[in-house]
Ligand SMILES: Cc1cc2nc3c(=O)[nH]c(=O)nc-3n(C[C@H](O)[C@H](O)[C@H](O)COP(=O)(O)OP(=O)(O)OC[C@H]3O[C@@H](n4cnc5c(N)ncnc54)[C@H](O)[C@@H]3O)c2cc1C
Ligand code: SF4
C-alpha cells in the first residue's frame with residue numbers, strides 16, 4: 001500500500017461500509033482495513049436479518065406506521081431507562097431516511113420472514129440476510145473507489161494530543177503503518193476475546209458460545225481505552241441469549257436459536273428446574289435465559305419436551321435427542337435419571353386443566369404448588385417419545401465501547417479528538433447501557449456510520 | 462436415486478429451514494419451509510424448483526470454510542440431475558449424455574452421418590428445393606419417429622417424477638399458473654427482480670435470464686416454423702420451398718437467430734461462472750448440449766443463407782443431422798429440464814394455491 005488515503009476505516013461490517021460509502025461520495029479517498037479474510041468479511045453484520053425502522057405510512061416492506069415516540073418507548077422498555085435519549089432519538093429519526101438510502105446502495109428487502117410476522121411493521125428484512133447486504137455494500141463501495149484490504153488487522157492507533165497520527169496494522173505477516181487525515185473505528189465489540197470476557201465475567205465465560213464473528217476481539221477498543229479515550233458501558237455487560245448447546249464456538253449465527261423453551265421444562269445438570277419456562281413469549285425471554293443458563297453449574301441447561309410439542313416451534317438446526325422413556329433420554333443427555341424422573345413427576349402433578357392451551361399467546365395454563373412455577377403453556381411431559389436439547393449461553397455482543405457525541409466523534413478527558421470517529425457496535429453503548437431491541441444494532445450502525453463518514457470526509461477535505 | 466446426494470441435500474435443507482434468510486429469492490424456500498422433515502420426494506421436488514441462480518449461495522453466511530459448508534445450489538443441482546437420470550427411460554442413455562459432452566458430440570457425428578447416408582442412398586424422388594436432395598417421404602420417415610419416441614420417453618419420465626413427488630390430479634389453474642411463471646422466467650429474476658448471481662460472483666445480472674429467454678423463445682419460434690410448414694404442406698397443399706415473406710421462413714429466421722445468439726451467450730456465461738456452485742459432473746454435458754442446440758440454429762441459418770448455392774446439400778445434411786440428434790437426445794440431456802421444471806412448477810402450484818402439501 002503505497003497510496004495515500006484521506007480516511008482509514010477500521011472494520012468491514014455494516015457500520016464501516018456505511019461510513020466508507022458516505023465518505024467516498026463526499027470525495028474522500030477511503031481505505032477499509034478488515035481483519036477477516038474475504039470469505040468471512042462483514043463481522044456480525046453478516047449474520048443479521050433486519051433493521052428497525054421508524055416510518056410514517058407504509059415504507060418499502062414495512063406496513064402501517066411506526067412513530068418516533070413508539071420506537072423510543074419500545075427502546076426504553078428493554079433498556080430499563082438506561083438510554084441516551086438525545087442520541088437514541090437521533091438514530092430513530094434518521095432510520096426512516098436510511099431505508100431508501102440502503103436501497104440506493106444495493107440492499108434489497110423482503111417481506112417479514114415466516115415465523116416473524118410480529119415484526120412486519122417495525123423491522124425491514126434484508127433479502128438473503130446480512131451477508132447479501134454486506135456483499136451489496138462492498139460492490140457499491142468498490143464502485144465508488146473505496147479500496148479494501150482483507151486480512152489487515154489494526155493493532156494500534158497512535159494518539160498524540162488531540163489527533164490520531166498513525167494507524168498500525170499487520171498484513172501478510174508484515175507490520176505496516178500509515179497516517180491518514182481521518183480515522184473511523186467500526187470494529188465491533190470484544191466478545192470473541194474469551195480471556196477478556198473471562199476477566200469481566202468470571203470463569204463462567206469460558207463456556208459461553210459466541211454467536212457471531214471470531215474476529216471482533218476488541219483490539220482497537222482496548223488500545224484506545226488504554227490511551228485515555230473516553231469509554232461508555234461496563235465490561236461485564238453483554239447481550240447473550242440461550243442457544244442450542246451443540247452450536248459451534250463461533251459464528252453459529254441465527255440457526256442455533258431454540259424456540260421450544262416455553263413448551264418445555266428446563267433443568268440444570270442436576271436435573272432440577274430453576275426458572276419459570278412460561279413467563280412470557282420466547283422473543284421476550286431468550287435474552288433472560290442467556291443469563292439464567294450462565295448462572296447454572298457448568299453454564300448448561302437441558303430442555304425436555306414430549307411428542308405433543310414437537311411441531312409447535314421453528315425447526316432447530318440440529319435434531320433433538322429422542323428417546324421412548326425419560327430414563328433413556330436422561331442417559332443421552334448425561335443427566336441423573338431418577339432425579340429427572342422425579343422432577344418431571346412433580347411437574348406433571350402440578351399441571352392442571354390444559355384445555356385453554358394456546359401456543360402463540362399467553363394462555364395462563366399454569367402449574368400450582370411447585371417452585372419455580374410455570375405460568376403459561378404448562379402441560380405435562382407425558383407423551384413419548386421424549387425429546388431433549390442442551391442449552392448454552394450465546395453472546396451476541398458486548399456493551400463496553402467508545403463514547404461518542406452526536407457527530408460520532410470520540411473524545412478524551414480533554415475534549416474531542418479532532419480526527420477520530422466511531423460507529424456501530426463499538427459505540428452502541430453510548431446509546432444503550434443495557435438490554436436490546438431487535439434490529440436496533442443495524443440501525444445504530446447505519447445511522448452513525450453515515451454520520452462518521454460525513455464528518456470524517458468534511459475534516460479530510 | 463442416489464442416497465448420498467439426497468442425504469447431503471437434506472442436511473443442507475434442514476439448516477436452511479432453521480435459517481430462512483433466503484425465503485424471498487425463489488420458489489424453493491417457501492416450499493421448503495412448508496414442512497419440517499424432507500422425504501426423498503420433497504427433496505426431488507425442491508431440486509427441480511431450483512434453477513441455480515446462486516443467490517442463496519452468495520448470501521449464505523454458512524458457506525465453506527464455515528463448518529456447516531452450505532452450498533445449496535450445488536446440492537440441489539446434483540439431486541436434480543440424479544432425478545432426471547433415475548426417472549429417464551431408457552435410463553442408461555440419460556446417465557451417459559447428461560454428464561458427457563463428448564457423448565453428445567459423438568451422437569452428433571452419428572446423426573450427421575445418418576443424414577449424409579440417407580441423402581446418398583435415398584436422394585430425391587423428384588421433389589424441388591430441399592426435397593430435391595432428400596425426398597419429403599424420407600424426411601418424414603426419419604423425423605416422425607425421432608419426434609415421437611422422445612415424447613414417449615419423456616412422458617414415462619414425467620410420470621415417474623410426478624409419482625415420486627406426490628403430485629395429485631391436475632387442474633387447469635395449476636397449469637396456467639406454472640406456465641405463466643415459466644413464460645416470464647419469473648424465478649430467474651430472483652425475488653427482487655435483479656436477476657442471478659451467475660457470471661460474476663455476487664453481482665446480480667439479468668444476462669442469464671435474457672440468454673435463456675432468447676434460447677427458449679428462439680427454440681419455440683423454430684418449432685413453430687416447422688409446425689407452420691407441416692400445416693401448409695398437409696392442409697393447404699403448399700409444399701416447401703417457401704419465400705422469405707412466409708410464416709415458416711419468418712418464424713424460422715428470427716427463431717434461428719435468437720437460438721444461435723442465445724446459446725452462444727449462454728456458453729460464455731457458463732464458462733465464466735464458478736463451476737463449484739453447480740453440478741460439476743453435468744458441466745461438460747450441459748455445455749455440449751447448448752453447443753448442439755446452438756449448432757442446430759446456426760446450421761439452419763446457414764442452410765437459408767446458402768440455400769441457392771452448391772453447398773446446399775451439405776448444409777441440409779448438417780442442419781437435419783443436428784436437429785435429428787437434438788430431438789433424439791431430448792429426454793437424456795439438459796433439454797429435459799424444461800419438462801421437469803414445468804412439472805415442478807405445476808406441483809408447486811398445487812401446494813401453494815390448492816393447499817395440497
Ligand atoms: C447471530 C446474530 C444476529 C443478529 N441479528 C441482528 C439483526 O437481525 N438486526 C440487527 O440490527 N442486529 C443484529 N445483530 C447485531 C448486529 O450484528 C450488530 O449490531 C451489527 O452488525 C454491528 O455492526 P458493526 O459494523 O458495528 O460490527 P461488525 O459487523 O461486527 O463489524 C466489525 C468488523 O470489524 C472487523 N474488525 C474487528 N477487529 C478488527 C481489527 N483489529 N482490525 C481490522 N478490522 C477489525 C471485523 O472483522 C468486522 O468486519 C445480530 C448479531 C448476531 C451475532
Ligand atoms: S442458503 Fe444459507 S442463508 Fe440461505 S436460507 Fe440456507 S442457510 Fe440460510
Ligand code: SF4
Nearest residue numbers: 487511512514515517
Ligand atoms: S440457487 Fe437460486 S433458485 Fe436455487 S435455491 Fe438458491 S436462490 Fe433458489
